[in-house]
Amino acid sequence: MSRKLPVILTAEEQQLLxxxxxxxxxxxxxxxxxIKLILDTGLRRAEAINLRWNDINLMSGKLKVVQGKGAKDRILWVQEETLEELKHxxxxxxxELTKREAVNKYNLVFTTLTGNKLNPNNFYKVVNGYSQKxxxxxxVSPHTLRHTFATDLYRETKNIRLVQKALGHEDLSTTMIYTHxxxxxxxxxxxxxxxxK
Incomplete structure (x- = not known):
C-alpha cells in the first residue's frame, strides 16, 4: 500500500519562511x-508548545523531550545559531512578562505575552499564514516543518535509524517514508x- 509522501520545504523555502x-x-x-527550533529538531507542535526552559541546556544545546507521544522521553541537540536565538x-x-506583571508559571519556552500557554490552532495559523506571505x-503546517527536518536529516546522514530516534518513532516503518x-x-x-549532452 503506497502512502502519500509528506510535503516538505526546500532550503530556500525554509529561509524564505x-x-x-x-x-x-x-x-x-x-x-x-x-519555527526554527522545529526545523532544527523535528519537534511535534505539542512538544514545542509544552517545552520548558529546564528541558534545554542553553550551554551544551542538549534538549530533552519529556513524555513525547507514546510517553517516551528522548534527547535532541540544538545547533549553535538556534541556541543563541533561544537565549535572546x-x-x-x-x-515582556515583567513589563506586564505576568508570570510564566509553567516555565514554558514559548508563551503568550501574558505568560499563558500557546494555542495549538493559533500556531498552525502562524505557520500557514507566514508561508503564504x-x-x-x-x-504548510507545523507538521510540514517536522517532515522537512526528517528529510534533511536523512539526506545528510543516510541513516534512517538516526531519523527514527530523533523523531521518537516507535516503529521504523513510520520513518521509512523519508527514504521514499x-x-x-x-x-x-x-x-x-x-x-x-
Whole structure:
C-alpha cells in the first residue's frame, strides 16, 4: 500500500519562511524561534508548545523531550545559531512578562505575552499564514516543518535509524517514508541526468 509522501520545504523555502518575521515585535521573534527550533529538531507542535526552559541546556544545546507521544522521553541537540536565538528570546520573554506583571508559571519556552500557554490552532495559523506571505505555494503546517527536518536529516546522514530516534518513532516503518522522498528526488535527478549532452 503506497502512502502519500509528506510535503516538505526546500532550503530556500525554509529561509524564505524565516525571513518573513519582523523580530522587533516580541510575538514575531517568538514565532520565528519556534519555527526554527522545529526545523532544527523535528519537534511535534505539542512538544514545542509544552517545552520548558529546564528541558534545554542553553550551554551544551542538549534538549530533552519529556513524555513525547507514546510517553517516551528522548534527547535532541540544538545547533549553535538556534541556541543563541533561544537565549535572546529567553531574555526578551522575561522582559515582556515583567513589563506586564505576568508570570510564566509553567516555565514554558514559548508563551503568550501574558505568560499563558500557546494555542495549538493559533500556531498552525502562524505557520500557514507566514508561508503564504512568503509565496510558498505548498500547504504548510507545523507538521510540514517536522517532515522537512526528517528529510534533511536523512539526506545528510543516510541513516534512517538516526531519523527514527530523533523523531521518537516507535516503529521504523513510520520513518521509512523519508527514504521514499529521497528516492523520488534521486529518480527525478537521474531522469534529467545528461539530458543536455
Amino acid at each position: 524565516l525571513d518573513q518575521f519582523t523580530t522587533r515585535y516580541p510575538t514575531q521573534e517568538r514565532n520565528r524561534v519556534m 528570546w529567553k531574555e526578551r520573554q522575561v522582559d 512568503a509565496g510558498i505555494v505548498k500547504e 522522498i529521497v528516492d523520488d528526488e534521486l529518480e527525478e535527478a537521474m531522469k534529467g541526468f545528461r539530458k543536455d
